[in-house]
Amino acid sequence: MPTPVVWCVSGSRQLGMGHVVRSLRVILELEARYGAQVYVMGRWTDGADAPLWRRHPLHLQPFTGPHAVPHPDISWLLDRLRAPLLVCDLLLQEGQDATWLAGLRTRGVKVATLHEHVFPWADVDLAVNPSIFEQSVVEGLEGRRSLQGPGFLLIDPLYAEPPAVSRQSQTVVVALGGADPEGLRLQIVQRLLQDPRFGNWRIVLVQGPAMAPVSGLESRVEVLEQPGSLVQLFQEATIAITNGGTTCYEAIAAGAMVYATPQNNFEDEVIALLIQRRLCQLWPPMRWEDGKAPPPDRGGIDGLGVSRVAQALAELYPAS
Secondary structure, eight states: OOEEEEEEEOOBTTTBSHHHHHHHHHHHHHHHHSOEEEEEEEOOOSSTTHHHHHHSOOEEEEOOSSSSSOHHHHHHHHHHHTOSEEEEESOOOTTHHHHHHHHHHHTTOEEEEEOSSOOTTOOOSEEEEOSSSOOEEEEOGGGOEEEESGGGOOOOGGGGSOOSSOOOSSEEEEEOOSOOTTOHHHHHHHHHHHOGGGTTOEEEEEEOTTSOOOOOOOTTEEEEESOSOOHHHHHHOSEEEEOSSHHHHHHHHTTOEEEEOOSSHHHHHHHHHHHHTTSOEESSOSOGGGOOOOOTTGGGOOSOHHHHHHHHHHTTSOOO
């Protein structure tokens, strides 16, 4: 009999869909390989998540409480299912969240957090920081673990395999993740169209699940609506222009020449570190000729993060 697992993650056009997409990857791995039946809780207010759930039907339970992390909603589902594991891909706050998490562990529920922001105050069994920051695995007291670094980035597992296609010359892909509240992608495309050096280039615009429809673009701009995977596209691309999230990591893993533009303050920090490691450059570029593909090791971004995180989570609950 499958083991029930409660997984909390939210997404919207304003928040973005990166957390939902990466959570879904690990969820599918847990269900396929580790005998889990995952029940997803979250706040999805504008339907941006709907295409993902249609493609991968799961047990969904919307938050009803007003807070970002509504404790009564989550505790109710944990009790109803007698679930041994809670996974939170949410931004937690010191204080009430810490007390609540500690109370869950006292009741025998294992707790895992999945977030780029570190919660040193949180008493949890597993803390995963899927980021470009320095790789580390810390074994704590009573089996507690902390995992951090590029080896735990939750990109598409297909990037771990040899490229299925050859890179095509003169292809530029504009992909800013799942959401683009400021409309940056259209500004980027217009700049490419106005630049004579891209006059004969193939320009591909990727529409994420939380992006508004686009119209009125030149006919030579290919618009892809919510593709299930970007692997083949990035492996074909000469240049990829991305945000500073998971999409950027995937373009690097594919070996494209990557230019990144931040959509928030955290992505500012990420992109600065990626530039320092010569994994990408800042958009807009000072000079196109400065662009170089990432080094052969791709900065440790190997496409195995989903399997590593799923295995670590599966060790927290009894095998079914």
